[in-house]
Amino acid sequence: MFDRLSDKLGKVFKKLKGHGKLTEANIQEALREVRLALLEADVHYKVAKTFIDRIRERALGQEVMTSLTPGQQVVKIVHDELAALLGGEAPRLELGGKTPVALMLVGLQGSGKTTTAAKLALYLKKQGRQPLLAPVDTQRPAAIEQLHRLGAEIGVDVYRSQPQQNPVALASEAMAAAVAKGHDVLLLDTAGRLHVDAPLMAELQAIKADVGPAEILLVADAMTGQDAVAVAQNFHEALDLTGVILTKVEGDARGGAALSMRTVVNKPIKFLGVGEKLDALEVFHPDRLASRILGMGDVLTLIEKAQDAFDADQAKELERKLRKETFTLEDFRDQLRQVRKMGSLDQLMGMIPGLNKIKGMKDMQPDEKELVRIEAIINSMTPAERANHVLIDGSRRRRIAKGSGVEVQDVNRLLKNFAMTQKMMKKMIQAGKKGGKRRFLPFGL
Template identity: 65%
Template sequence: MFDSLADRLQSVFKKIRGHGRLDEKSVQEGLREVRLALLEADVNFKVVKDFVDRVRDRAMGQDVLGSLTPGQQVVKIVHDEMVELLGGEHLGLQLQGKTPAIIMLVGLQGSGKTTTAAKLALHLRRMKRSPYLVPADVYRPAAIDQLHTLAGQLGVPAFASTPEMKPVDICMQAREEAVRKGLDVLLVDTAGRLHIDELLMEELVAIKAAAGPQEILFVADAMTGQDAVNVAVKFDELLDLTGIVLTKMEGDARGGAALSIKSVTGKPIKFVGMGEKVSDLEVFHPDRVASRILGMGDILSLIEKAQGSIDQAEAEELQKKMQKAEFNLDDFRTQMRRLRKLGSLEGMLKLIPGMGDLRKQMGEMKMPEKEMSRMEAIINSMTPAERKSPKLMNASRKMRVAKGSGVKVQDVNVLLRNFEQMQKMMKKVMTAGPGALKAPTSPGLPPVMPRKKKERRKKKRR
């Protein structure tokens, strides 16, 4: 979402860093470019004005203009102010107090409340909580069925509400049911409208008064830009929101809502939806997002993604197989799938500091994801016996696999040859240790000879 804004800001900072010494004029010119970049990203104009004023006040100080690296100092100031703009410190869910805790999801129709309820249920379960999904939208056709379907996919219980029931009664009965079942968090999916109206707000106020939720999260579609901010303000006036969830952040919107909503509403962004899958929900960290926008990467998020995709027991089992030289094509396919869970290579490059330029240079080059998909298709076309023992692959088997995976026989041969080389390398490392793989001698340098051998050669020359 922030790609265009990030490109603009990073080009501005390259110019600023290019100046050996900064003066008032160069700072003003740089901030003018920053202001235009933010306005083009659909950030609220008042938010932009306040942001630029704060940066200017700090950047004009003698400590910056007189420092040895004034350009870097300005970038740091912009980063610090952008962290504050996005909300400062990360604030997680506040679920202390009575049990079961209640999270109420509100917002307009089509913003993604029902899917977000399921995503939050998965997030809470990973936190060792026991979520209970409560379908309280009795107006939208199939809203209740949709939440029950998602609950079934996750293996999370959902309250058996019906369209004839009143939303307040649904919440009260669901709370009693949760107490009986020992569930500690209720996720209430409320109704939405295409626009704000009195009936909708009265219903939401009644649910809040009866249920007393610890969290009231406004779910906003980030693609709607400043409209999402304006709607959030109206919801906040009546319900006193505790946080924001921005959905569809993986889209190509300009990012103005994310940069404006905290300043305008005063409420923190707690989560962002990054896709349609129930696992595509990320905790919002203002400092990490600011670093991504300014091209500084986000190593912590990359590490968390890796930890989430790697199962410790599976990793230990794989290590044992490698030690016994039993690593087969099934294991290879598992590792490829695990790598793809981390996201696209392009997405990972965004999280690594300094890799933004490399991502641009790759341009239209074929990304490894396509190669991995083709390799997985080839492996999927093999029988279990062939995956376990690739040596079984004769000419007729290769033709069958190539036909089944839609590739050429040469592609199958390349995969098998590369896998065989990888097996040999693993076996060598596991049996002889990492030192068994010696680095090749540099082409411009002679090989290092033992001292005695050198002395014998000298005597012969004499």
């Protein structure tokens, strides 16, 4: 979402770092370019002005003008101010107090509210909570069925509501059901409209008064840009929002909504929807997002994703196989599956510091389908072939290609690359023994 903004800011900072000594004129020119980049990214003009004024005040101060590395110092100031603009510290959900705690999700139709409710339920389940999903959008039977289907997919209970039922009474009944069944969180998926209207707000206000939610979270579509900020203002005036969940940030939106919303509405962004899968929900960390925007990567999020995706016992078993040089195609397939669980390849690449600065790297578009193709090829092999790829002769390669729907050349390329990987691992193991190293990372990290 922030690729274009990152590119423009990167060019500005590269020019700044080229000056051995910065002058007021250099800094003013750079700040004009930063302001233009923000406006082109659809950042609210008042937010952009305030942001630039704060940077100018610090950049023209002693901390930059007397610094031995003034260009780097300006980048640090921009990073700090960007993190502050986005909210400073990572916000948390209010889940304390009397249980069950009600969380109310609101937003316009099409913002991804129902899917986000399921994503949030899965997130809470992983945190050891026992959520209950309640579809309160009784005007759309399809939304009720969608939430039941998603609830079954993630193993979370969904309250059985009926179309045309009174939404306020339904929310109250769902709360009673949560109490009776021992759930500690109630997630209310409320109704949406194509546009903000008085009947919708009246309905949501009545639900709020009846249930008393600890959180009222606006689900906003990042693709709508400044319209999302205007929608947030309307919902906040009517309901006093406690936070925002920004969806579809993996798309090609210009990013202005994320940078503007925290300041304009004065409510924190608590989560980011980063994909279509139900586990594609990230806790919002302002400092980490600031680092990503400035091309500094996001190692902490990358590590967290790896910890979630890779099983510790499997990692130990893989290490044992690497040491004994018994790493097979089946192990290779399992590692690919683990990497895919971490998220899309382009997102993972964006978290690696400095990768976007390597010449030609930005033009490389990771092919997610290639991983699917590789897995299909390995799945078309027999267990014996996966255990010992040397058994795969010409006729077997043709059979595997036919079974996986690829060309024989694709099978040949996979086997060649795997053989090279085995040789590389063998050299790493030998170098580790000579250097006294005793630990190995899971393949693919």
